[in-house]
Amino acid sequence: MPRKEAFCRKENNRNRVHQNAIRLNASRDGVHFHAGDIDWDRLTVDPDDPRWQLHPKIHPIANHEWHKKELTEEDRIRLGIQMYAHTFLVGAQFELALMAGAAAHSMRLSTSKNKSRHSDFQYIMQEVADEANHDMMFVKFNEKVQEAGIDTTDGASPWFRKITPAVAQFAYNQPAGFWTGVYMGEAPIERVQENMIALHDSGEVELPEVLENVIKIHISEERRHIAFVKDYLGDVLGEDDGGNLRIDGLKRSTYKATYPATLAFARRLITYPNKEARKVMGIPDRVARQTSRSEESKRYMLDLVEDPIEFAHNNGLMDSRLGRISAKVLGVYDKEFVRQLDARQ
Numbered sequence: 001m002p003r004k005e006a007f008c009r010k011e012n013n014r015n016r017v018h019q020n021a022i023r024l025n026a027s028r029d030g031v032h033f034h035a036g037d038i039d040w041d042r043l044t045v046d047p048d049d050p051r052w053q054l055h056p057k058i059h060p061i062a063n064h065e066w067h068k069k070e071l072t073e074e075d076r077i078r079l080g081i082q083m084y085a086h087t088f089l090v091g092a093q094f095e096l097a098l099m100a101g102a103a104a105h106s107m108r109l110s111t112s113k114n115k116s117r118h119s120d121f122q123y124i125m126q127e128v129a130d131e132a133n134h135d136m137m138f139v140k141f142n143e144k145v146q147e148a149g150i151d152t153t154d155g156a157s158p159w160f161r162k163i164t165p166a167v168a169q170f171a172y173n174q175p176a177g178f179w180t181g182v183y184m185g186e187a188p189i190e191r192v193q194e195n196m197i198a199l200h201d202s203g204e205v206e207l208p209e210v211l212e213n214v215i216k217i218h219i220s221e222e223r224r225h226i227a228f229v230k231d232y233l234g235d236v237l238g239e240d241d242g243g244n245l246r247i248d249g250l251k252r253s254t255y256k257a258t259y260p261a262t263l264a265f266a267r268r269l270i271t272y273p274n275k276e277a278r279k280v281m282g283i284p285d286r287v288a289r290q291t292s293r294s295e296e297s298k299r300y301m302l303d304l305v306e307d308p309i310e311f312a313h314n315n316g317l318m319d320s321r322l323g324r325i326s327a328k329v330l331g332v333y334d335k336e337f338v339r340q341l342d343a344r345q
């Protein structure tokens, strides 16, 4: 196919993705629940409900002997509630930084005369509205946990909360880098949630109703966010209508070098409770250390980044030996999965 034709087809496709995303966002036609649809007056966090206990397929800490043998059922329920509340709060803080960056990037888009950038602007405003709803829902969940008499954490490490203004500045100057970070954070969260709902739907795990509701609302909207960000990044990393790479040379090499590091960093931020949070939850340091080094945990962590690995593979971001080695060292390279991707091509 001539390059120009391929480009036009891609542009049309890209606009269609955005238009669909906008329509889906705007309609809220019953396919998507809304954060405000949760009946917070009826749904409470019951500290006697055994369904709050973490399952080994939901969190690797549940595999540890400490969790299985040293904790009472009451302790395990409390830990499960605290872990969910903590993860939601970290998610909310991540999304607050996302909103700051999205606003800064949109400030630039607002002056663009390019039609494709206009549709980016329209879409991003919808995504910010989604994230604002998610954050109200996540913080409300933490409030419910506190009402049940259970201590909650402060979410992400203090340094992360402090860098939000810098995220906005970074997004203004380097939108591709910013959206890459967004994708790296959203993809692992989405995988955790999808796994949880699959386990719940298959009957292997039973989730409390309030937890199921929060996760289902979040999944439905995050799928769209991930579709957008992959589409956006695929475009930015692709070729312009002259057939030249939009990001080339040293900039492309830097992007490729930082991709695995950003992925490893974002995944850790989302999944690994920091020291202050572990203290609130009563998780001993040795348990956290041993859990993160266990084979089950390594497998679990690789599963969370399958989608970004596939994206990197499809966009030539891990095509060098050095890129693959650094991804492997950082624990974001699944040899078997990449072999399957290679075989598909």
Ligand SMILES: [Fe+2]
Pocket: 095, 130, 131, 134, 218, 222
């Ligand atoms: Fe979200």
Ligand SMILES: [Fe+2]
Pocket: 131, 186, 221, 222, 225
């Ligand atoms: Fe999102």
